[in-house]
Amino acid sequence: MKPLIGISCCVKAFGIFATPNHAASDSYVRVVLGPVGGIPVLLPAAGEALVPEILPRLDGLILTGSRSNVCPDYYEGPPHAEGTPEDRERDATTLPLIRAAIAAGLPVLAICRGFQELNVALGGSLDQRIQDLPGRMDHSTPSDQKLPRIRTAKAHGVRLVPGSLLATIAGGTEIPVNSLHNQGVARLAPRLVAEGWAPDGTIEAVRVRDAVGFAYGVQWHPEYDWERDSISRGLLQDFGQAAVAWANRHRMPQAAE
Numbered sequence: 001m002k003p004l005i006g007i008s009c010c011v012k013a014f015g016i017f018a019t020p021n022h023a024a025s026d027s028y029v030r031v032v033l034g035p036v037g038g039i040p041v042l043l044p045a046a047g048e049a050l051v052p053e054i055l056p057r058l059d060g061l062i063l064t065g066s067r068s069n070v071c072p073d074y075y076e077g078p079p080h081a082e083g084t085p086e087d088r089e090r091d092a093t094t095l096p097l098i099r100a101a102i103a104a105g106l107p108v109l110a111i112c113r114g115f116q117e118l119n120v121a122l123g124g125s126l127d128q129r130i131q132d133l134p135g136r137m138d139h140s141t142p143s144d145q146k147l148p149r150i151r152t153a154k155a156h157g158v159r160l161v162p163g164s165l166l167a168t169i170a171g172g173t174e175i176p177v178n179s180l181h182n183q184g185v186a187r188l189a190p191r192l193v194a195e196g197w198a199p200d201g202t203i204e205a206v207r208v209r210d211a212v213g214f215a216y217g218v219q220w221h222p223e224y225d226w227e228r229d230s231i232s233r234g235l236l237q238d239f240g241q242a243a244v245a246w247a248n249r250h251r252m253p254q255a256a257e
């Protein structure tokens with residue numbers, strides 16, 4: 001049975017009237033149809049009321065990347081610098097959705113902004129411009145960098161915990177990743193276990209401690225290069241297998257006629 005995979009949407013202004021739309025990048029739809037092996041379901045940023053209605057219908061959840069940033073109100077952080085993109089509708093939807101999904105044991109894969117949401121949803125905090133912190137690298141790509149192959153290229157290494165899921169997938173403890181973010185984990189949520197770090201100490205991979213099922217987050221984007229990167233593909237396939245197992249356990253087969 002193909003699992004239904006929820007994909008978090010952002011609220012974005014499109015068109016000449018800048019009307020709000022609920023949107024997610026095509027790359028997430030492609031990976032769900034590809035290595036994940038599921039059916040993509042776009043989840044509008046419709047607020048917490050959506051959570052109890054949609055969660056029981058899903059077999060897995062992907063929290064997507066976005067140029068917008070989690071509002072600092074959710075982690076007692078300082079206000080964002082003027083012009084920093086935010087998406088309050090998305091925050092109001094994904095943060096409770098993550099908590100409910102983790103509590104239910106639903107397979108969760110959190111990517112970039114989604115990784116940061118996972119940390120905040122479970123009680124952690126964020127640094128808002130890590131490139132301004134002493135000893136830290138610039139993990140962002142220039143906003144004017146229009147060449148996808150450069151924007152999404154491998155940018156730095158990540159050191160993994162030996163024996164972790166990602167180290168097992170990689171067959172080693174050093175992997176190259178892309179990097180398109182300004183923010184990063186400051187205080188790690190109590191239920192998260194860091195399993196990967198950039199050379200400057202930025203946390204790049206986490207798992208949810210004592211999670212019932214698959215519950216991982218990565219600061220990079222496996223959806224950008226899974227066709228040529230076996231580690232990205234392996235992570236997505238493992239998430240997909242967890243979602244298939246969930247679907248087989250929770251979706252009664254159609255009774256034979």
Ligand SMILES: N[C@@H](CCC(=O)NCCCC(=O)O)C(=O)O
Pocket residue numbers: 064065066067068069111112113114116180181182183184
């Ligand atoms: N805004 C956050 C999270 C970064 C993130 O999700 N990047 C993906 C960008 C996708 C795109 O450029 O369309 C941060 O800056 O840390």
